[in-house]
Amino acid sequence: MSAAYPDFSSKSAALYERARRVMPGGSTRVQTFFNPYPVFAAHAEGCRVIDVDGAARIDFVNNYTVQIHGHSHPKIVEAVKKQAEQAMCFTLPTETEIELAEIFCERTASIERVRFANSGTEAVMNAIKAARAHTGRPKIAKCEGVYHGSYDYAEASLDPDPQNWGARDPAAVGYARSAPAGMLADVVVIPFNDVDASRRILEANADRLAGLLVDLVPTRCGGGPASPEYRAMLREVTRRHGIVLICDEVVTYRLDYGGAQALYGFDPDLTTLGKIIGGGMPIGAIAGKAEFMAVFDASQGKPLCPHSGTFTANPVSMAAGIVAMRMFDREAIERQNTLGAKTRAQLDEAFKVAGVTGHVTGEGSLFLPHLSDEPLGDYRKTYRAHSDAAGERAEALFRLLLNEGIYSSVLGLNCLSTPMGEAEIDRLSEAVLKCLRIIKDEAPARAVS
Ligand SMILES: Cc1ncc(COP(=O)(O)O)c(C=O)c1O
Incomplete structure (x- = not known):
């Protein structure tokens, strides 16, 4: 990976400045914006997206679950x-x-x-x-x-x-x-x-x-x-x-x-x-x-x-x-769903090993990390579980993961694509564990369960 985030001398930062001159807030879609500037994509290879600065990230957002077969199959x-x-x-x-x-x-x-x-x-x-x-x-x-x-x-x-x-x-x-x-x-x-x-x-x-x-x-x-x-x-x-x-x-x-x-x-x-x-x-x-x-x-x-x-x-x-x-036949779906269960289990384990409050939900090939152990189950409970400290920790995790070569969704929907295998899930789990340990060290009073 050749670029850290954020880096105000990066091509993404420059593109964002250019975008601000022609789009309100420099963006044309709520979901693709994040502060201080969004990473701009250049191209993709299978389940990896390469940004304009040459950094490759495994894509667990997949245009919010669209790219079931990764990019440009x-x-x-x-x-x-x-x-x-x-x-x-x-x-x-x-x-x-x-x-x-x-x-x-x-x-x-x-x-x-x-x-x-x-x-x-x-x-x-x-x-x-x-x-x-x-x-x-x-x-x-x-x-x-x-x-x-x-x-x-x-x-x-x-x-x-x-x-x-x-x-x-x-x-x-x-x-x-x-x-x-x-x-x-x-x-x-x-x-x-x-x-x-x-x-x-x-x-x-x-x-x-x-x-x-x-x-x-x-x-x-x-x-x-x-x-x-x-x-x-x-x-x-x-x-x-x-x-x-x-x-x-x-x-x-x-x-x-x-x-x-x-x-x-x-x-x-x-x-x-x-x-x-x-x-x-x-x-x-x-x-x-x-x-x-x-x-x-x-x-x-x-x-x-x-x-x-x-x-x-x-x-x-x-x-x-x-x-x-x-x-996307029966066999592909079964493989995806099995890998989804493995992803959720490995990420749950990462929370435990890191000693950070959190767990992972989702069905099939979908997974949602929550940096809170408050009960979920309906909108009001989820709203409370995600507010304040849990929301801030989720943001921090998202940013840290960018520099670990992982593109994920903050408190939102993550998913797998068919080009992914155990190697990508293992890489995700290692990266999450590493980032959770950083989060814990930076805010021990809030993050430790
Ligand atoms: C459950 C659900 N319904 C409808 C939509 C709207 O789809 P689109 O973004 O293609 O308009 C979405 C988009 O994320 C969705 O998640």
């Missing part, structure tokens, strides 16, 4: 090149979109029809619109603190705090200052994994609820799965009241051949997909049972829920996605 690159040479986009459908849709219909029992979009955000937005169109009702329910992209309704109550989250039942709180009160009036917020409270809130709003949006392994509720009782309650209440059950699998589709819903035996009406399904190209998809997807059917005139988009189902994303999904 030769088979995906070949498919993209071939498609780009033929054409990049048309105002005509192509066979590629049928082929990718067929893959999801084959893999997931609840998926009978598919519509493509350009991002997970768009997929969630269109699923919500579909639920409203199907039911003729206005409201949408979601779990407090859970991220579903940046559509206003989906991002309500993304980061409430004890001052505004409501005493007992969660209040619908705007994430951005731009959130209109009228929008918040149509969002019903439920506490993740609290069966009784969620049932009561859903029942009270049932006649106005179009849909319920759920992520079965929500990062911001600690990284553990929805309990079997919670999943059963959501399905039972929504079915009984004709509320469209939308499973957001933008992240979790990687957990099993048919997604998290197959792993946990969940039967949603609609599913939203994104991230891995485009092989690194922009993509999203709304999928589900034919009865619910029928609102998009334009073959008989204007549909109940018109859905379009200039780049929707562009054949380059489709071609990349087909190759990526075919390579």
Whole structure:
């Protein structure tokens, strides 16, 4: 590695100064920014990203779980090149979109029809619109603190705090200052994994609820799965009241051949997909049972829920996605998930050996380190567990790891990619142990359990 972080004479620091002159805050995406300046990527090789100063880091963020096969996998690159040479986009459908849709219909029992979009955000937005169109009702329910992209309704109550989250039942709180009160009036917020409270809130709003949006392994509720009782309650209440059950699998589709819903035996009406399904190209998809997807059917005139988009189902994303999904077969998933369990166990061990408070959660090939032993399990507990000292230690770990050749996500979602093997996991564990020991020495009073 040729560059330390931070280094104000580095090319990354210079690029950041240049970016500040043309972008607000020098950045065009919240997730890629960190202080005092973000590292700028130059290129990548498999699971390693090389920055503009020549430093190589193993990438455990993978563009927030997109790069399931690492970066620029030769088979995906070949498919993209071939498609780009033929054409990049048309105002005509192509066979590629049928082929990718067929893959999801084959893999997931609840998926009978598919519509493509350009991002997970768009997929969630269109699923919500579909639920409203199907039911003729206005409201949408979601779990407090859970991220579903940046559509206003989906991002309500993304980061409430004890001052505004409501005493007992969660209040619908705007994430951005731009959130209109009228929008918040149509969002019903439920506490993740609290069966009784969620049932009561859903029942009270049932006649106005179009849909319920759920992520079965929500990062911001600690990284553990929805309990079997919670999943059963959501399905039972929504079915009984004709509320469209939308499973957001933008992240979790990687957990099993048919997604998290197959792993946990969940039967949603609609599913939203994104991230891995485009092989690194922009993509999203709304999928589900034919009865619910029928609102998009334009073959008989204007549909109940018109859905379009200039780049929707562009054949380059489709071609990349087909190759990526075919390579992500049962064997690849099993290998990833086994390696994921090993990663979590080795990192837990690193916390113990270093004598630093912390542990690791996650499912399958996902892992989330927490620099706290406070209980997690829903948004409010996770919020408390991550506040103050634990948040500062997580930031410190992220920075120290940069100089150990590891790119990770602070208090967020980390994941594996198929080019990774035991060597990368061992390297991660060694680096984490080394950095935790530094954290402990620098702040013994706070860090020692
Ligand atoms: C669960 C979930 N849903 C939706 C989205 C939005 O996807 P995109 O960033 O492609 O718009 C994300 C993005 O991280 C996500 O994690």
